[in-house]
Amino acid sequence: QKEVEQNSGPLSVPEGAIASLNCTYSDRGSQSFFWYRQYSGKSPELIMFIYSNGDKEDGRFTAQLNKASQYVSLLIRDSQPSDSATYLCAVINTGGFKTIFGAGTRLFVKA
Amino acid sequence: NAGVMQNPRHLVRRRGQEARLRCSPMKGHSHVYWYRQLPEEGLKFMVYLQKENIIDESGMPKERFSAEFPKEGPSILRIQQVVRGDSAAYFCASSSNAPGTGGETQYFGPGTRLLVL
Numbered sequence: 001q002k003e004v005e006q007n008s009g010p011l012s013v014p015e016g017a018i019a020s021l022n023c024t025y026s027d028r029g030s031q032s033f034f035w036y037r038q039y040s041g042k043s044p045e046l047i048m049f050i051y052s053n054g055d056k057e058d059g060r061f062t063a064q065l066n067k068a069s070q071y072v073s074l075l076i077r078d079s080q081p082s083d084s085a086t087y088l089c090a091v092i093n094t095g096g097f098k099t100i101f102g103a104g105t106r107l108f109v110k111a
Numbered sequence: 112n113a114g115v116m117q118n119p120r121h122l123v124r125r126r127g128q129e130a131r132l133r134c135s136p137m138k139g140h141s142h143v144y145w146y147r148q149l150p151e152e153g154l155k156f157m158v159y160l161q162k163e164n165i166i167d168e169s170g171m172p173k174e175r176f177s178a179e180f181p182k183e184g185p186s187i188l189r190i191q192q193v194v195r196g197d198s199a200a201y202f203c204a205s206s207s208n209a210p211g212t213g214g215e216t217q218y219f220g221p222g223t224r225l226l227v228l
Contacts, residue, residue, distance in 0.1 A: 032215060043202055043219040044154065088153060097167040097210045099144065099217065103153040 003027060004091050006102035014110050019076040021087050021105050026070070029094030033065055035074045036088040038104065044088055047074070079109040113138065115205050115220035116185075123226045130190040130197070132223045136205030143186045144204045144217060145178060154202065159210070160186060166209075193227045200224050 004025050013019045021035075032051055036044035050056045050063040050072065062075040072091075076083055086104040093100060116135040124130050136143050141162050146154040156170040160180040171178065175193075180186040190197055204217035 032210070034216070036219075043222050046216055046218065049216055090154075092210045092215065097159045098156050098169060099210065100156065101146075101154040 002102075003093070003100045004089055004102040006087075006089050006105045008103055009106040010108050011105055012108045012110060013079050015079060015081060017079050017109075019079045019083065019107055019109070021074040021076070021089075021107065023072045023074075023089030023102055024070055025072070025089075025091045025100075027091065027093050027100075028067075028070060030070075030091045031094070032092040033063070033072045034090040034099075035061075035063060035072075036090060036101075037083075038086045038088055040086075047087075076107075079107075081109045081111045083107060084109050115140075115203060115218055117203050117220035117223050119223060120221060121224045121226070123228060124193045125228050126194055127192050130193050130225055130227075132188040132190075132201050132203075132225070133185040134188070134203030134205075134220055135185040136203075137207075137218055140205035140207050140218075142206045142209055142215070143180050144206075145186075145188050146202045146204065148200045148202060148222075150199075157188070161209075190225075193225075195227045198225055198227045 034049045035047045038044045048063045050065045056063045060077045064073045088104045089102040143160045145157040158178045159167040175191045177189045200222045202222045203220045206215045206217045
């Protein structure tokens with residue numbers, strides 16, 4: 001079992017729709033969770049971080065965390081073609097300093 | 112306000128040569144991380160350093176790879192006797208606080224693309 005799992009996609013949604021990206025993690029004690037966006041050939045850029053169970057909203061983005069289910073998701077409302085990228089879920093493992101990244105989900109937003 | 116700087120952006124080496132990758136963290140950041148990314152794959156943690164200290168190198172190959180973050184100057188990732196399998200993008204990130212403290216958001220540099228011929 002991978003430490004951080006994401007559906008590789010591609011996930012294709014029409015412009016204006018809601019894109020839902022999911023991530024599960026194996027380390028039950030993990031406390032810090034991040035979503036990064038990476039355009040092809042570029043470096044990852046932070047979208048959001050979340051530490052507590054529940055929802056956290058920032059503009060068109062909402063991160064959801066359920067520690068009991070070891071599940072974190074990212075919702076993108078009113079998806080735009082410019083949102084087309086790979087989205088990386090990242091988790092800091094228990095008691096350590098290692099940030100584990102998922103392999104990423106490729107999102108395509110069709111105009 | 113300069114972000115994380117990495118150089119060179121592209122590096123070509125022949126098998127057996129040494130590759131030296133540099134990373135200057137964001138101003139005020141004393142925590143540096145190195146990651147490797149193969150094409151179409153996620154980021155793989157290599158090492159986490161603070162000034163003059165290696166904190167976690169559990170992701171580093173045991174041989175040929177080393178990292179440092181001296182008191183003055185950039186962090187260096189050194190790969191000795193490179194092989195074709197070392198070809199990848201190497202990203203550096205920095206943060207203001209240590210992981211697990213709540214201020215550990217990592218900001219990434221543009222990466223160094225290493226090609227081993």
